[in-house]
Amino acid sequence: MxxxxxxxxxxxxxxxxxxxxxxxxxxxxxxxxxxxxxxxxxxxxxxxxxxxxxxGLINAHEHLELNHYGALPTGGPYRNASEWIDAMRPRLRADGAIRANSRFPLADRLFIGGLKNLLAGVTLVAHHNPPYPGLARVVPVRVLQPYAWAHSFALEGHPVGAGGEPGPRVAQTCHRAGENVPFFVHAAEGIDRAAEAEIDRLDAAGCLRATTVLVHGVAMTDVGWRRASSTGTSLVWCPQSNRALFGATIPVRAFLDTPGDAWRRLCLGTDSRLTGARDLLEELRVAQAMTAVTAEELLRMVTSSAADVLRTRRSxxxxxxxxxxxxxxxxxxxxxxxxxxxxxxxxxxxxxxxxxxxxxxxxxxxxxxxxxxAASPIRVDGIEKLANAALVRRMARCPIAEPGVTCGS
Ligand SMILES: [Zn+2]
Missing domain, CATH: 2.30.40.10 (Urease, subunit C, domain 1)
Structure with missing residues (x-):
């Protein structure tokens, strides 16, 4: 012993x-x-x-390094994600708080993203951005690996990572991912024809396939979803982010009721706090308030369906x-x-x-x-908890505070 x-x-x-x-x-x-x-x-x-x-719950869409910025007023609604990104660009340069938040060490930013998820009962996260060195080590929940990703068609070759890493090419990355690694891409993120046309573009590029996981899909029609899901393509739904940017979300009832087993390919993600809910638990409530979806369906979207979509063998x-x-x-x-x-x-x-x-x-x-x-006391939204002592030491060392959480009793 x-x-x-x-x-x-x-x-x-x-x-x-x-x-x-x-x-x-x-x-x-x-x-x-x-x-x-x-x-x-x-x-x-x-x-x-x-x-x-x-x-343990699964958050199928997250940008771990962006949560500490908090919810930025979006200024929407927009017609598509490119409009939002264009509106954000001057603010990224001019806003002092945003600039200050961008200077924290990446490891601390990733840690806070992980802590957000852990406190909400999430034990596995699909991170959407570069697989930064040491990512799994600094985040206190499991991070899905391996994964392939592209940001979106709009940001191919444009800086998207914390260090300015360029957005990978969608079609090329999708095909390189192989037969067993999930490939994530923001797609049809908007409500206009341009957003909807991304589904055709993915189809034409041979990217509607069993390993592809679309994120958002707000502009996707029932017909588009029927076509995509028949190829085994999956979808991550992020209701709060959709509402914040576009004032609309996917017709989730119609998507779940699509004949066949399309419902198995629909799961839930928070996106980062820039646009998403505080955490996955809040996201579940937003989802239920926005659409006709049952609690049982939501539970599946953050457990069994998510495990299938993310192709995890054990988690x-x-x-x-x-x-x-x-x-x-x-x-x-x-x-x-x-x-x-x-x-x-x-x-x-x-x-x-x-x-x-x-x-x-x-x-x-x-x-x-x-x-x-070993355990140490913390408070979460005013309620006393015990937390893993190593986690509490890491929280105490982190220069970024998680709102609502304090170390000590
Ligand atoms: Zn996202």
Whole structure:
């Protein structure tokens, strides 16, 4: 036995959401060992008092380094993303606060983007921008890798990364990605004919295919979605960002009801806080308020469908052998999905990544000693929490503050 040895933990008296229903216990180390099995001798046993235990949530669209700017007044509505980018350009040069925020070290910016997600129960993020060196190391949640990406047709060859990295060529990058790596691109981001025409352009370039993940698709028609989804192309929906820029979003009901299994290829993302909601939990509420979509459909969009769209083999999966990426939420409604859409980040009971508790409500604070993990107090939106001590040290060192979060009790 070494000091790094961590005994398994069994969560009991819980409502563990599985592919086939609910179980009352879950046993895990770094991976999920068993569901619905009694604790073994020597296990840490944590009574979760009827809380729902979900697979860690997946945020399918994020720009990790941009969240610390906060929500910038967009000045919209616009007809397409190019109009917004053109309107932003002079402000990027003239606005003192924006310039100051652009000078923080990239590692700190990425860390804050990760912290935003972690606090909202997200354990896997699809980052859309260059895979910066050390990205996975500085972000406190999992970052999807490998991935291929282009910003958009409009920003091919234009600076898009934090260091001015140019936007990759759409068609070339899509085809180089191969058969198993997802390729992400902002597309049909707008409400005019120019935005809609991007779907034809992708089609003509052979880019509507099973590995392609379109982001936004606001201008896409039912017919466009039927065509795209029939090729296996997926779509990430970012309702708050769409509303902020265009005052409109996708006809999500029609997209979900498209004959066949197109619904499996639709998932949810926050985009960055420049235009998106504060976090994925808020985004779920925006989604429900804007459109006729059920809580169950939303839950799928941030768990199983997202795992399929992102082509993850282990993360985002439920059941034995999957990483113990878990999000625990109070049972505020009869079912997990309805509870999730009413949960705020201060109410999240625990977030566990690879079996390591990262943030937890003090009532399940025994998770930390049970997994041999040091914890320190923090406050999230005024509510006392315990957080992984290494995470708290990193927060204390970070020159960027996460609004609403303080270290110490
Ligand atoms: Zn985006």
């Amino acid at each position: 070494t000091l790094s040895w961590k005994r398994p933990v069994t969560l009991v008296n819980g409502r563990i959401v599985t592919a086939d229903g609910e179980a009352d216990s879950l046993r895990f180390g770094t991976d999920i060992i068993a569901i619905g099995e009694r604790p073994h001798a020597g296990d840490g046993v944590i009574d979760v008092d009827g809380a729902f235990v979900l697979p 985002g999966r439920r059941g034995r052998g999957a990483p113990a990426d878990l999000t625990m939420i109070p049972a505020s409604a009869a079912d997990a999905a309805s509870s999730l859409v009413s949960t705020r980040r201060s109410e999240v009971r625990a977030v566990i990544v690879g079996g390591t508790p990262m943030v937890a409500d003090p009532r399940v604070g025994s998770l930390f000693p049970a997994r041999r993990t």
